[in-house]
Amino acid sequence: MENYRFTYPLQVRYGDLDPQWHVNNAxxxxxxxxARTVYLMELGLFDGHSYFDLGLxxxxxxxxxxxxxxxxxxxxxxxxxxxxxxxSMTMSYAVFDLKSGAELATAETIMVGFDYNLKTSRVIPQNxxxxxxxxxxxxF
Numbered sequence: 001m002e003n004y005r006f007t008y009p010l011q012v013r014y015g016d017l018d019p020q021w022h023v024n025n026a027x028x029x030x031x032x033x034x035a036r037t038v039y040l041m042e043l044g045l046f047d048g049h050s051y052f053d054l055g056l057x058x059x060x061x062x063x064x065x066x067x068x069x070x071x072x073x074x075x076x077x078x079x080x081x082x083x084x085x086x087x088s089m090t091m092s093y094a095v096f097d098l099k100s101g102a103e104l105a106t107a108e109t110i111m112v113g114f115d116y117n118l119k120t121s122r123v124i125p126q127n128x129x130x131x132x133x134x135x136x137x138x139x140f
Contacts, residue, residue, distance in 0.1 A: 001096050004078025005136060006042060008035040009098065012071050022068035029061060032093050032107055035077035043131045055122065057114035059088065063107040067097075074098040081132045084140035087121045088112045089132075 001007055010031055018024035040046040046054050069075060076096050083090040088110055095105040113122040129140045 001078055001101065004080050004094065006039050006079045007076045008038050009076045012069060012073055012075060014071060017071055022070055025065060028063050028105060031077055032109065035079045035093065036091060039079040043135055045128055045131055052116040055113055056111045058109055059112045060110040063105060065105050067102060067104045069104050081136055084124055084129055087123055089124055
């Protein structure tokens with residue numbers, strides 16, 4: 001967890017489970033989405049009211065599942081931005097067991113700046129670069 005300045009504790013819900021009684025792989029995308037949204041809100045880049053105003057869209061997702069996650073497990077998700085290009089940014093995630101610190105899954109998303117009204121890509125704004133740089137402690 002030390003590689004992530006932002007972590008988000010998440011409650012595993014009964015509905016997240018599959019017939020094998022562990023979190024279904026498809027739910028991990030929802031977990032990433034929730035943690036990513038709170039990360040952006042924490043940095044003041046999204047007010048949580050309209051996704052049309054958010055200005056990002058997921059272009060690519062990779063998830064590596066390392067250990068199963070059970071209903072009673074306390075988990076947290078680390079989120080960070082690793083790279084910001086002209087119109088995209090790479091975000092990394094790790095799902096951890098809160099008690100043991102074990103890494104349960106890792107993930108990466110490529111997020112593209114997107115204008116939902118015009119349905120076109122857009123440049124990642126400078127104020128986003130500034131806020132993320134200040135939070136992550138590195139220049140983008």
